[in-house]
Amino acid sequence: MSDSILQLDAVVGGYGKMTILNGTTTSIRRGRITTVIGPNGAGKSTMFKAIFGLLPLRSGRILFEGRDVTGHTPRMMLDAGVCYVPQGRNIFPELSVRHNLELGAVALKDQSGLPDRVAAMLKGFPILAEKADSQASTLSGGQQKLLEVARGLLLDPKLILIDEPSIGLSPLMVQEVFGILKALRGKGVTILLIEQNAKQALQMSDYGLVLELGQTRIEDTAANIRADPRIAQLFLGGGLQPIR
Amino acid sequence: MAEILQLVIAGLATGAIYALAAIGFTLLWQTSQTINFAQGEFVMLPAFFALVAMNWLGGPFWLSCLVAILVSILLLGMVFKLIVVDPMLKQGVLPLVISTIALGLLLREGAKDFYSAEAQPFPYIFPDRQISVLGVQLSLSQIGVLLIALAVIAALQLFLSRTRTGRQMQATAQNPTVARILGVPVERMIMYTFIINAALAAMASLLISPIYLAKFSNGEHLGLAAFVAAIVGGFNQVRGAIAGGLLVGVIDNLAAAYVSTGYRQSVPLILLVLFILFRPQGLLGRREERAV
């Protein structure tokens, strides 16, 4: 069994008067892939924002590697070893691919190592290397997602928060992104993933977390969650992703 | 032919000055959703800072210009952001817009009451002489103005594209949320854009005041020209603001010569209407597209 790298302890937060996270409590295992599933509006993305310091908590605590990181800014979370790849398109369209990548290392203390890091990262992503000096807007949707992932990896994070990376990607590209996540797990990186494509995501995950109305409904191994009839009915077969 | 060339050069010179103001306008909009309706007054005022330093405090011209730029950076850049923009933006974009309109009025009346209601002569940076190039008479000071303005724009472009800080500013402009997620000190980058805007406005002021004379009411036309240049350029790109500024400057000079000086003021407005009708994304602009 692996130990816990991230804990949420009765986290309450939301937007304005609206409460979205309703005492969310969970514990994420180190070096594993955990997939968060739940209906639309359950607060999955909001949970990531709260972890990464983009949403002030009304109460509760967040612990990363045993340290209290409640109220940390995004910059402090980066320094602690967490990166966040939000939902949607998050590149800087008018900067080159290389400069987009470089911006992933703004928080790097010693900037002298930057060119080497960028070069090494480009080696790992040949598609990006090919287009390194083109404007990022010329990349396809899938390539842009790869760029975001590569950019997030530039600081060698211990934990990656990645929100619906497969949206809008071709099945081949989804395979590619999931492959990268599995490879990262192989290197000991912890991955917390939100996916609509729950069936496929749970297949490669170690653990699953079901969120509903801002609360943890089920926390279990991915295999058990896949086998759970409630889940199949609620989320896996619930219209969006019919079981074939 | 020679006359047209002269008019175009003169137009490019004023256009490059409009471009300076329009670039600042665009940068503020991009990084902080600030539409600064006092931008014209920001270009009017620095000349008065220089006049005060020169005529009241007895400083030499070059030092007065430097003082004007520094005071502008402090007041029209930093103080403007901290005292007007930050508190107002919390209330929304509309209160901020109204505040900048009020600030514009305040600066205009302030310059009138504090200094003078009369147009003030302002020294030329370059000698006001004609030179003959291939038989065409060109104004040395206009060419000088054009060159300085273009050099400032080129320096800014180099800064934005070649330095890490410049690219962090671009990132902040293109997607502030993502910039923050990557650890870019977004607040500091926004402050830099206010400082750059003030410095650009001060440069524009020092370059245009010899031509238009320094007058408290200059902001009206300058603000409109900069606003139209920014819209014509697409409002979301520095390159667009440059092109827009030059275009407005040239058309406005040609119209003054061939149609009537009386219509000069309305040229930017006509251009504005045409662009809004036929090319709302501007010359080089692309449609806004943002995630998160």
Ligand SMILES: Nc1ncnc2c1ncn2[C@@H]1O[C@H](COP(=O)(O)OP(=O)(O)OP(=O)(O)O)[C@@H](O)[C@H]1O
């Ligand atoms: N910036 C915001 N301001 C106000 N309300 C928001 C904001 N972002 C999200 N919400 C609301 O908060 C609720 C939870 O949103 P959240 O994005 O966390 O859901 P989610 O579980 O990620 O759903 P989805 O599967 O659709 O991505 C939704 O009702 C949403 O409308």
Ligand SMILES: [Mg+2]
């Ligand atoms: Mg979401």
